[in-house]
Amino acid sequence: MASQANRYDVIIVGAGAGGGVAAGVLAEAGKRVLLIERGRSLSFEEIGRDHLRNQRLSQHGHNAGPDIVGNPRVSVDGRGRARTIRPHEGGYHNNAACVGGGTRVYGAQAWRFMPQDFRMASTYGVPQGSSLADWPISYEDLEPYYERAEWEVGVAGDRAAMTHLPSYRRDYPMPSIPVNQQGRVYRRGASAIGWHTLPVPLLINTTEYNGRAACHQCQHCVGFACPTDAKNGTQNTLIPRAVATGRCESVTEAMVERIETDGAGRVVGVAYFDREGTRTEARAEVVVLSAGATETARLLLNSATAAEPQGIGNTHDQVGRNLQGHYYPGVVGLFSEPMFDGLGPGVTTATCRFNHGNDGVIGGGMLADEFIVLPIIFQKRMLPPDLPKWGAANKAFMRDSYRYISDIKGPVQDIPSPEARVTVDPQVRDRWGIPVVRLSGTTHPETVRTAAFMWERAKEWVLASGAVKVWGKPPELMLSGGQHQAGTCRMGDDPRTSVVDAHGRVHGHNNLYIADASVHVTNGGFNPVLTILALSFRTAEHIAQSW
C-alpha cells in the first residue's frame, strides 16, 4: 500500500511536451502533482555536441535518452520477422526520454494544424483499409489553447503571414527568426512560380522572453540543447512553473510499471521503479499519461485488470492502433550560388500551399527548408547517388559543394492504418522486467501516394529556386512514427473506435487521462508539437475545473 506521503491529487507519467504542460497547469490550479519521468534532467553540457550520437544522427548512441542498455523494443518487418532493437537503432522510433522530452532537443517548429486537419474523413472520405476519422473537436475548440501555447511556451512568428489559417486573435509574442541565405533563395524561387511562402514559426526566443535570452543563431539547434537557453520546451517553462508552486514533486529516472486499480477497476495510482530500482506505489485522484504514443499505449496494455483483461482502455482493441508519424519526402539541390551562411537554426521559410486541395491525393503537407546540416549527416545522407562513395572525387565534392547544397522537405499527413500498431511483446522485457513495445505494420498506401505528390512539389520548388542538379529518393511504404509519433489512443465520441473522449479522458474511466500525441486522430501535415502542447493545456484545464 502507498503511504500517506505517496498520495497526490494528480500523477503525471512523462515530463515531455504534454506532461510538462499538464504539470504546470494543474499545480498552478492548486493540485498536488507527482510528475514521473523515466529519463534524467539533462544539462546543456550533458547533451553535448556529439555529431555521431544525437537525436539527428544516432549512429553509435544518442544524447537525450533512453539509455541504450535495458530499453529494447521489438520491430516486426513486412514478412513478419521480429528483431529486438536498441533505442539508437533504426526501427525503434525513439523520442527523447528526459525532462522536457523531445522539446529539450527539438527543432521547435510551432505549427498550428489547419481546420481541415480535424475533419479529414468528411473532407476526403475514408479510403478502403484506412481508419481515417474526424476529430471530435474542431480547430475553433483548440484555437484558444494554441494561443496559450504560443504565449506561455513562447513562439516567434508572423501572424499576418499565416494566410492558410483563420485569422489569429492575437499575434505571436516575438517576431520571426531573421531570414538567412537559403531562405532568401527559396522565397525568390517560390515567388517566381507564384507560391506563397511564410516564415516558419518557432518555439525559440528571438527577443529576450520569459527571463531568457534570444537565440544566437548557432549551428547546433535541432538534435541538441540550446547554448543560450533560447529554445523553449517544457523543461524551461511549464515544469519550472509547476515546481515553483511548491505543489509539484518531480521524480526522474523512474519507470512506471503499471496503472494501479482497485477491486472495481477504478484507477487509484501507479506503481513505478525509482532510480534505485525500488518498486514504489503512489496514489492519486487522477492519473494523466504523457509518455508518448508508443510508451503510453504500452503502459495501458501492460496494466490489464480483471475488469479490462486486454489492458486498460482496450476493451475494443483500439489501444496501440493507428500509429502515425510523418513521411518526409525531400529533394536535395545543388545551386550555383551559396545556400549556406552559417546562420542557425537554418529553417526559415515554408509553404502551406499543398496541405490540402491537391488533385487526386488525400491531404498533403507543409514544405520547408532545412536546419543546418552537420557535415557527417551531409556525407551520409545528402550526396548525389552518382557520386563515388569514397576517394578524390568524393572529397572534392564535399569541399566544393557543402555550402552550395540545400534541401526542401516536409511532413506529409499520414493516412492511418489500424494495422500500424504498438502491442507488447510476449517475451522481451526491459531492465525492470516490464514487457516491451512491439511495433508492426505500415502506414496506409494512400500516405505514400500523397508523399510522392509532395516529393514532386519539393522538386518543383528546388528547381524554381535555381538548382542546377536535384536528387532524392521517392517515398516507399513503411511504418511511420519516430519523433512525431501519434494516434495510438485516439480521441472520439465512440468507444468502439477510439480510446479517449474529446477531453482526453479514457473511455470507461472518470479519472484517467491522456495528454500526449497518442490522442491525435490524425497528425496534420505539420510538426505536431504545438498541437500536443495546446491539447494538454485544454485537457489539464478541464481536469482542474472538474474537481
Add this chain to the structure above:
Amino acid sequence: MLTAQQTEVLQAAINRIIPPDESPGGWDAGAGDYLLRQLDRGGDLSHFAEFYAKGLDALNDEARTESWAAFATMDDAAQDALLARVEADEVTAKWPVEPSVFFRRLVEHTMEGFYGDPGNGGNRDAVSWQMIGFEVRG
C-alpha cells in the same frame, strides 16, 4: 588490437578513401585515430575489432595475390583499383569476411572520423570543417 601490419594497411586504405590533396588526407586528419579509439575496448565499434583485423589481413592478401606487393607499398592508382574491386566483391584471395561489407564499413567509419566532431577523436583541429566551410559560432 591491430598488428603493426594491419595498421599499415588501415593507414593506406584510409588515405585512399580520403586522399591527401590541398587539404590533409584521412590519416593525417585523424580518421584512423577515431577508428582505433572506437575499435578499442569500450569503444562503440569494439565488436568490430576482429572483423577489422580479418578484413585488413584479407586486403593485404588480396594485394599480394594480385601484385606480389603489400597493400601499403602499392602506388595510389593500384590501391584505388584494388579497393574498387573489393567494393564490388571481385576478389581472388580467400576472404573470411564479405569484402564489400568490410569495405563499406571502413568507408563509413572513415567518414565519421573525418567529418565528425573532433571530440570523437578524429577531424583534428576541425580540419574537414574548415575544408568544406562548416563554421561553428556560438
